[in-house]
Amino acid sequence: MSQSASVNPHVSTDCVIFGFSQETLRLLLIRRSIPNKITETDDIHYALPGDLVRDDENLDEAAKRVLAELTGLKGIYLEQFQAFGDPLRVAKQKDRSWLKSVRQDPDARVITVAYMALIDSGKVNLHPGSFSKEAVWIPIHEIPELAFDHNEIFESALRQLREIVQIRPIGFELLPEKFTMSQLQSLYETILERDLDKRNFRRKMLNSGVLIPLTEKQIGVSNKPARYYMFNREMVESRGQSIMNLRMDGSFSLFS
């Protein structure tokens, strides 16, 4: 018989929010200025956006709320990817002092359910926010030391993103509604950190059926204007399949 300890940790949700701008994959982080009584300067403190899960919320709702509070956006791509529950994940000294200022029970263990969000960063209007708390986009290669185990959570999200992007067509979530083939390719190259062949990329994307070509083209660019495409959500939802290992006829290869 298992004699289980009766444990009531806190449960939170943290969001790894990816955006794409200036050919760079970025993360939306919270920056806090915390007065340091000793140095009499402000300590800067970065963290993933997150919050405790409320009584009447399920996990998805909690993540959506965090996202909506931060960006004002609803209906964006959001996927739970991992729970983190090391007993010591909130035990670092510098994290503790911040927790003391915001939690009734700062010593409690916190188990967090991490979500990954993909958003068109052009849609986000970062509320300037209070002096002590603001949201900033930071390139994924310049992520500073984050609070708690948030660096680990981010690394895990990034790994996951790189996998998922090869299996499901979700990259589109990071682009505006209308985008060019080059933008799409650039996005994939950024995520996968490798160059892709232009002609092969176009062929595969077009044959996959997830793109709807528009008649509209770029205007005002000082080169041949590119055609815009939209993402065919229905096509994808109805199949829920890989676009990457897709046959030309829409079938999926595994075994014969």
Place this chain on the structure above:
Amino acid sequence: MSQSASVNPHVSTDCVIFGFSQETLRLLLIRRSIPNKITETDDIHYALPGDLVRDDENLDEAAKRVLAELTGLKGIYLEQFQAFGDPLRVAKQKDRSWLKSVRQDPDARVITVAYMALIDSGKVNLHPGSFSKEAVWIPIHEIPELAFDHNEIFESALRQLREIVQIRPIGFELLPEKFTMSQLQSLYETILERDLDKRNFRRKMLNSGVLIPLTEKQIGVSNKPARYYMFNREMVESRGQSIMNLRMDGSFSLFS
């Protein structure tokens, strides 16, 4: 500023344990007999094995403990796949009455982190256990109504398994150390619920390099004895890649 409710739900872990025997994929479930005062018979109650996460454990450790207590096995394939946290997930009347008998705080919300385990069911020695609690293997197509939201958790695990099996070579975890090509194929056919071509299957598996052919063959079978193979763990861990969409040279196809 977000005013968060201070919430302390319970956190548990539940394990969806897959096994494979007699050409059937099975789940290891807990069966409890609960005396019903009204009918004066025992109510039978099935659930995924699980337990509250203890103070000093991380989530993986909790899942390993549940697994070890039930099967006596360590070091088996275990993967966290999803957290479930609906506020009402433990609110069904029949679940509540059982919770009252085992929990100090039976009304508390319980958030569970679900794990999927794949084991060679031949290794498991099901402890006969007490009259009121035993573990049973049940074919996945005959899963009864389970406690809480465990049916949903199981469905989710099964979906996940079907995806993962196409991407990573984990099916082996369900077989004995030495297995024949036919056993392996039968396993894949069972999981994917579709027939595979024998020659193409063999070629792909052999070319993938995840199999180590042994000289040993079956004995005592009344037909041509099949060669045994072992799973090449190192090969897989070093790549961590798909075997299914594997090129002959071990590369992985995405874009050129």
Place this chain on the structure above:
DNA sequence: TTCAATTAGTGTCAAATAAACACTAACTAG
């Protein structure tokens, strides 16, 4: 108004992979 600069857009061929398909080999039980 022409030219330079820039990015968009297009097709083919060779190599790799996938899919379809049927017979012989080895063993046991009767």
Place this chain on the structure above:
DNA sequence: CTAGTTAGTGTTTATTTGACACTAATTGAA
């Protein structure tokens, strides 16, 4: 020694991938 059963094996065709280089359309500067 025969019937029954499962193991094991190759080839051919269709599809997909990967490599590769030029023309088209636009703007801005000369």
